[in-house]
Amino acid sequence: MSSVTGEISRLDTEIGDRLSFRNLPEAGDTSWQKARPYQSDFERLSKLGWKVRSPNGEEWHHVVLGRKSGGFVGACDCKGFEYNRGPCVHLCALRKSAWGNRNLCRTETDINDRPIRICDLDDTDATEQRYWYLTDLQREAYLNCDLGDMGVREYQRAKGYSSPGTVSNRLRAAREKVREHDDDLIADGGTAARRDGLTDDRRLLGEGVDR
Structure with missing residues (x-):
């Protein structure tokens, strides 16, 4: 289980939660320690969207991660992210790999030999943020035709x-991806859902039942 620290803020944004990786190493965060970027598999879906598979893992997990206002926003579909505060092991692996490329002049790439880097949200438009889980070619076709x-x-x-x-x-x-994503959003409370800043409980507006 990941460590919970007061330095990690989890406030809902359009594409995910506000995240901080800054204090994870010093805090001995479990997800940060377990993340093995050079043994993990990555596949870039779009500027913001990725698929990540941990070493010896069988499942690929969908991850979204971007820079915003000096910090990060992101999310992952794994149970570790769903039930714990702060970044999961897949987000940590992606962050570590991108950091090495940016600061240590490494050339880590995804399974299709594309460089691993985290995009600034300011460099993306509204459709790229809304449909981050579509590949660039899928999104372009969907926007123009559908x-x-x-x-x-x-x-x-x-x-x-x-x-x-x-x-x-x-x-x-x-x-299919849009339908699956929208179904997940509705099941999680939809756009009307908000997290309590103190308890991290998710509630629908006007509803007294925790999600």
Whole structure:
């Protein structure tokens, strides 16, 4: 179980919780100590979204992490993040790997040889923050075809793809991810849910039952 320290603030933001990694090493935080960035697997989904698998782990976990106002905001779908305050082992591994690339001139990459770095939220637009769990190509197709006014064939021709099936496959994957994400959001209280700053309990507005 991760250590709980007063220095870690967990306030809801649009893409996740406000996080601090600063005091985790000194506090002997379990998640920080267990994080093995150079033995973990990473896959970049978008500027903010990642999939992370711990050493000897069988499951990939979806992680979102970005810089904001000198700190970080993020979340993970693992149980460690759900039931404990502060960053989980997957967030810590991603942070350690990105820190090494930025400060030690390392060249750690994900499974597709893309450099691991944490993006500033100021460098992303609203759609990248809203759909961080979609790949860049999935998000672009979804925004133009499902949320925009372009047909699949029109979009295919505009992008120069050889087959409309390429667009259809990306749209199918995007729709499934959006539906799953929205279902999880509703189950967790939706956008009307708020965490108590002292107890960290999640409640719906106007509801007396803890989530």
